[in-house]
Amino acid sequence: MDLTDTLELPTNPGPSDTVPVGAGLSIFDPVFLGIDEFGQPVYLPMIYRNILIGGEPGSGKSSLLNTIVGHAALCADVRLCLLDGKQVELGLWEDACDVFVGPDIHHAIRTLYRVQTVMDNRYTFLKARRRRKIGPDDLFGQILVACDEIAYFSATAGDEKTQKLFAALLRDIVARGRAVGIIVAAATQRPSSDIIPTSLRDLFAWRFAGRCTTDVSSDIVLGHGWAARGFSSNTVDPNNHGAGYLIAEGGIPALVKAAYLTDTDIIRVADYATWTRRHTGTLTTDNASPARAAA
Numbered sequence: 470m471d472l473t474d475t476l477e478l479p480t481n482p483g484p485s486d487t488v489p490v491g492a493g494l495s496i497f498d499p500v501f502l503g504i505d506e507f508g509q510p511v512y513l514p515m516i517y518r519n520i521l522i523g524g525e526p527g528s529g530k531s532s533l534l535n536t537i538v539g540h541a542a543l544c545a546d547v548r549l550c551l552l553d554g555k556q557v558e559l560g561l562w563e564d565a566c567d568v569f570v571g572p573d574i575h576h577a578i579r580t581l582y583r584v585q586t587v588m589d590n591r592y593t594f595l596k597a598r599r600r601r602k603i604g605p606d607d608l609f610g611q612i613l614v615a616c617d618e619i620a621y622f623s624a625t626a627g628d629e630k631t632q633k634l635f636a637a638l639l640r641d642i643v644a645r646g647r648a649v650g651i652i653v654a655a656a657t658q659r660p661s662s663d664i665i666p667t668s669l670r671d672l673f674a675w676r677f678a679g680r681c682t683t684d685v686s687s688d689i690v691l692g693h694g695w696a697a698r699g700f701s702s703n704t705v706d707p708n709n710h711g712a713g714y715l716i717a718e719g720g721i722p723a724l725v726k727a728a729y730l731t732d733t734d735i736i737r738v739a740d741y742a743t744w745t746r747r748h749t750g751t752l753t754t755d756n757a758s759p760a761r762a763a764a
């Protein structure tokens with residue numbers, strides 16, 4: 470989509486049935502995350518990367534996840550696959566996403582299997598063309614798999630077998646999805662080693678530790694030894710929601726205050742994203758309930 474494109478309005482606003490559409494975002498554009506301690510904007514390149522968000526309840530994890538989903542929702546080149554056992558954290562995006570998984574471990578596993586199949590097919594495609602990763606000009610779009618509260622699916626819902634299966638699928642997608650445009654953004658309020666083993670954490674190129682109750686929890690998100698070197702999200706003021714340490718692989722943690730979308734902001738952005746996605750055919754109808762599809 471570019472500035473010369475037009476979209477039909479659902480109702481006639483005036484003399485014309487169409488309005489010019491502003492330049493769309495792309496998932497190849499970095500995501501605006503917030504500001505650093507000097508007040509400078511912090512942008513997060515998400516393509517070919519994944520992000521792990523950890524922190525105690527109320528530290529601002531879901532809000533940060535919503536900011537990332539919000540950017541992706543406005544991108545014509547990315548489909549949304551949202552998993553939220555609590556339903557309300559990412560639920561406002563339901564109409565704009567291709568798949569929304571609520572508190573249903575079996576649906577979560579089926580969905581991750583589908584993403585895994587897409588991933589395998591894309592690798593077969595790349596191999597056949599003697600290429601190693603997808604680019605902005607490839608016909609198939611990218612996929613954002615956003616999961617609010619990994620622990621709900623990997624440690625709470627279902628039984629041990631399904632939880633292990635969920636964890637294994639998520640791990641595989643985090644490990645292999647990057648080069649084929651499958652991005653994972655996952656949050657957990659339980660940054661403990663049983664939920665986030667080191668081997669899984671290290672697969673996330675970006676890690677954000679919102680306020681954690683202990684230095685150990687902060688280290689589980691950021692990496693071992695950072696608390697001892699003075700970088701612990703345990704030092705973040707509990708009332709400073711959305712503040713935390715952001716680290717990139719191979720980097721040094723940086724203090725960031727995440728941007729914040731109110732529910733009203735999210736509803737506005739999500740409605741616009743849904744509308745543009747329906748009109749440009751980006752949205753599959755699988756996820757549309759009959760009532761919503763008719764709207």
Ligand SMILES: Nc1ncnc2c1ncn2[C@@H]1O[C@H](COP(=O)(O)OP(=O)(O)OP(=O)(O)O)[C@@H](O)[C@H]1O
Pocket residue numbers: 524525526527528529530531532533558658679710711712726727728729
């Ligand atoms: N970046 C931010 N700036 C200002 N306020 C924020 C920010 N992020 C979160 N908050 C405030 O903190 C509250 C809790 O945020 P949020 O729900 O994202 O936390 P959480 O870590 O996901 O909590 P839980 O683990 O219980 O789901 C929000 O309702 C909001 O009022």
